[in-house]
Amino acid sequence: MRNEICNEVADALESTKTENGVDFLSLVEKSAVLLVFLRHAGCTFCRESLSDIARNRAEIERSGTRIVLVHMGDRKEMCQLIERYGLSTVDRICDLDRRLYASFGLKNGKLWQLFGPKAWWRVLVAGFLRGHGVWFPTESMRQMPGVFFIQQGELTKSFRHRSIADRPSYMELVQTGSNN
Secondary structure: OOOOOOHHHHHHHHOOEOOOOOEHHHHHHHOEEEEEEOOOOOOHHHHHHHHHHHHHHHHHHHOOEEEEEEEOOOHHHHHHHHHHOOOOOOEEEEOOOOHHHHHOOOOEOOHHHHHOHHHHHHHHHHHHHOOOOOOOOOOOOOEOOEEEEEEOOEEEEEEEOOOOOOOOOHHHHHOOOOOO
């Protein structure tokens, strides 16, 4: 895997284990992985993402892809949130120091990415109209999310949010095609 993914990412992944103690690299050797970086348990858009993943889970897994959620928050709080969306059996990685976030190029968002018109509009739609709620941040509210598809040890697709309100198509990421 080191040959296909930059050294910084490979170094971070080599020392990464899921919350169940499974070596991340062994997961990648067994199947394709959809690596989903969440923000915090209070994030409206993370809740929406979990809902989208839950809705598409069967199809994603039928494609031979394993879903791995990365979070930076309190394990108990995230576990409760993930269970709420029926994803308790999905692998999770707790990245408290945000080393994985940094190695995948996920930075702190700028003011317009966090509080721009798109974010406000989508909070109304996703938070209020679709019932995902509007909550206070429980961790770094500035951290940007992202989604990465790793297949046969190669990072083949990525979705780096330009706004916290962006909504990736998880199915497009697991299907063959070019990098986003």
